[in-house]
Each structure stands twice: as C-alpha cells, then as structure tokens.
Amino acid sequence: MSSGQLRKHEQFGSRFLRNQRDLIVYTPPGYAVRSSRHFPVLYLHDGQNLFDGSTSFIPGQDWHVGQTADHCIHKGIVEPLIIVGMYNTKARIPEYTPPRSLNSAAAAPTAIQNF
Numbered sequence: 001m002s003s004g005q006l007r008k009h010e011q012f013g014s015r016f017l018r019n020q021r022d023l024i025v026y027t028p029p030g031y032a033v034r035s036s037r038h039f040p041v042l043y044l045h046d047g048q049n050l051f052d053g054s055t056s057f058i059p060g061q062d063w064h065v066g067q068t069a070d071h072c073i074h075k076g077i078v079e080p081l082i083i084v085g086m087y088n089t090k091a092r093i094p095e096y097t098p099p100r101s102l103n104s105a106a107a108a109p110t111a112i113q114n115f
Helices: 065-074 092-096
Strands: 005-014 019-027 041-045 082-086
Antiparallel strands (some): 019 082
C-alpha cells in the first residue's frame, strides 16, 4: 500500500490572525500523478500533533492522521483527500475557545475560523 506525502510550510502568514504559523499538508497516494484532479480538503487544528510524534505536544504520541487516511483511502472508506494541519501557537486557548455568549455580537466567527 502506498502512502500519502507530507510537506511542511513554515511560518505561513494569515491576514485574519495577523501572525504566522506552520502548516503541514498531507497529499494522498498518487496525488503527484493526478494533480489536475480536484480533491476535498480537511482542515485540522493542532497540526503538530497529527502526523509525527517528534513534533507532538506529548512527545512520541501523534494522532496517526496520515496512517488513518492512507488506510481509509486504500479500503475505499473515503475518497482521496488533502489534509491541512495548522500548528497552534501560545495563543491556542483564546483562539480555540468560543465566545462566552452565543447570543451576542461576540459570537461572530473568530479569526482562527477565518484562517
């Protein structure tokens, strides 16, 4: 079974967050030979935890997203897809935490949702 490929994009800038963060992008097996095809994209937070235990918050314990995607694609459970993992920053909690009141103007999308 062939595996997807990972490519890291360091210090990718966001006009919404007004900062930079690393991204890790998984492309499915065969992507290079089918690059003109349109693929669905799954965006995930905590990108440092997704694929590599050496970069994860808990050393050695990644979430096995690449292996799971490869397995599900190979078995026909999901169609080939691109996965974009956004690394978090020291501002993780304020970025990910929803507003206090879902009935207020503060409930508008947060900057991380627009990233």
